[in-house]
Amino acid sequence: DTQKAALQVKPAVMGGFWGSHMGLIDLMLERDGSEWKVVSATSEARPIFERVDNKNKPTVPDDKRIIAALEQDHQATLAYVRRPVGKTSAPLYSYFALVADDPSVQVVSQAQTWYLRDILKNTQWKDVPLLSAAAPFKAGGRNGADYYTDVPAGDIAIKNVADLYLYPNTVRAVEITGAQVKEWLEMSAGIFNRIEPGKADQALINTDFPSYNFDVIDGVTYKIDLSQPPKYDAKGGLANAGVNRIVDLSFDGKPIDPKQKFVVATNNYRAGGGGNFPDINASKIIYEAPDTNRDVIVRYIVSEGTINPSADDNWSFAPLPGTSAVFETGAKAKDFIAQLKSLKIEPAGEGEAGFAKYRILL
Template identity: 25%
Template sequence: MIRLIIGITYLLIGELNMCINEKFKLTILETSDVHGTVLPINYSDNSYSDCGLAILSTIISSERKVNQNTLLIDNGDMLQGTALTYFHAKISNNMPNPMIEAMNIIGFDAAVVGNHEFNYGRDYLENAIKASNFPWLCANITKKATGESFTNKPYIIKVLDNGLKVGILGLTTKYIPNWENPETIKDLDFNDVVESANKWLNIMRKQEATDINIVAYHGGFERDLETGNPSEKLTGENQGYELCTKVSNIDVLLTGHQHRVIENLCINGVLVVQPGYNGNCIGKISIDFVKSSGKWSIHKKMSSIIDANDRDVDKRILNSIRTIETATQAWLDIPMGQIEGDMLIKDPMKARLKDNAFTEFINNIQMDAAKVDISNIAIFDNQCKGFNHNVTMRDIISNYKYPNTLKVIRLKGYDIKEALEKTAEYFSLVNGKIEVSKAGGRFKLQHYNYDMWEGIDYVIDISKPIKSRVTKINYKNYPLKMDGDYDVVMNNYRAGGGGNYLMFKGKTVIKDIPIDVAELIANYIFERKTIKATVNNNWKVIY
């Protein structure tokens, strides 16, 4: 009898040890801010670049071979950003969406709505969602009429073979109304991500009994990751730090939007990761679980970045977009017209220090379309090269890559002055040398927020204090009247206050021109055939 009791005791202890020692590893892969990049090329000249879904797909396949318990989540800004996506959205959307085709082949488990998902309009986004073999998540963008999630999926629960319940909550920066065309989002509410996260994560933990909660947030960090001090103006655009410190029940926070590379970092016990942009790397979360008393718990978690350098391309992805890629390339090489003179941007910094033929030309097109005599534009990034002698659609899309439209808004003279002071903050003077400012801890260089104006004459003096740098503003040879009314044409992003140009927000819209600026440029050149490069030197930056 004693032997029997001892035997049963050893058996029970053995079963208990097995229960305690049961282990499990989960891998979570994150893409974010892919911005329409499928192939590893630059559409401006088709040169090779280590980036894109076709390369990331190879990495994903390798990771799945190592651990079949791998979840793949896209964190937003997938559908817009290259000539390929522009061609599909604006020229030939009867073809299958190349981004969704690639994502379906790769086998995403979920995707989050990013701010640029709205750029091609609601129908385009909703059609992409319908074509997806995976759910799109968004908890904090809700329908005004019903209060339901815009995508009807605030979160999903993935139950793995061993019973582990993984909750995935999707959140999107609430700042979208400051950028997007109001008509596109008029029936939607953009709620605070912290409030939404608290609500839904509580439901997921208590009602769904999740073992782990992953928050995929298309937004970044508004505070220094080590000190918690503000690293940018606290507008609500990037609330990642708040999510980590003010919300319960988060185990992992996937981030994006800022195009940063962040790995192996915990904030208040929440593991975070951010995987760059354009598919140049992928975020990886590794989580070890142990099971005790029938319940899984996290034993260890870490995050890392896998870059896309020197990787093979997944031929399945190449084949899936071959037809639309061929059509895109043919469209890009359609000749529009010719430039007489020099309209190249050889040095982006110099192009932002003194009036140049390229920005003057685009401003002239905007003023022609709007029938006003004041305009502003930006050189969006340092890949903008201006126009060679022969101009094709490739040149136009490479230089003007966003699907912006135009608005004419009525401003006071002091609004223009404030806007010029804002744009002057782009520069810093370091040891007598002018540089792009990193004030406020900017992580993504916001070249697209430096405006250059036509129709007024002005001087910016960087040697002077911020908000006192504009030393001259004339309109038609006379000083700008601070209380005067002026109609100014600009893109819809800026007209809505985008880039923290809040002096423009809510101003009277005199005219709305619902045609893509890239299309306006193409039509302008095509109709005239030959364009003469001119520079009237109406503005300059001194220091």
């Protein structure tokens, strides 16, 4: 009951993400003999800061007593997360993660592949091709125009890895067929709106589709035909049977064999059925790792010393002559636009709330 802020008649509230709002429930109590009863209740998500000129401005002052009590632990935490674990030879950024193969997603797949290849080398799956699925976590959207990964070339610290991989997921490996690889990608491609050939400046991104469900699968190559409607909706329901947005899907330079077996590195959320991807569930899991994906990335960087996260452009949009689409991203995207080789892209003005708008010539 959103009018009364209640769940099953009980007062309820949720605090804001990143501590933006304090959840407050105010109860009016009345003594009834030997017991108390709730006469009325109000719920409120009280803001801790407000957005002014695209910056967070606190609505309450700091409590100096709490700052003093936590100072030593706070500084120790900062020292830990700022500790370098290796270097990156190229910048890591996610400004174009939803429209092109992306370095911030690439390094996650590289780490997952490195980790599982060693684990599976002496198992029955040692000769089964190993692919890796990863999605962009920081890709703007409702979290704002500053919500992007942006790590310059040079030292890479633990805090940067936490920025690359936000969630405490653990590594999983699933065994599926080539046909199921295609359906996995069909579900991922649901993040894009249908684009009508020959029309200009159509909205590209379906903002109801979460970026963490836009999996890119490394180890295969493919194109996405935006002239076709999505096969699956944002919740994994079959929306348009018989549709094929994923075209030219190839493995090892040849069209993928629908019956061939593949092992795909992913996380416990996806492997357990998170996102409702077709045929991807716990029954397909062949290995459950004790390590988090974030820890695996750290170990991969330490092992390599210097990583090269440059995207390999294994996916792209199928050409649609005379057609363009627009999307919004962070303002700092302009610093990296020259690095996009797989797209014909140009600035298209300012978006809302600090975002920048770009045009893709399909």
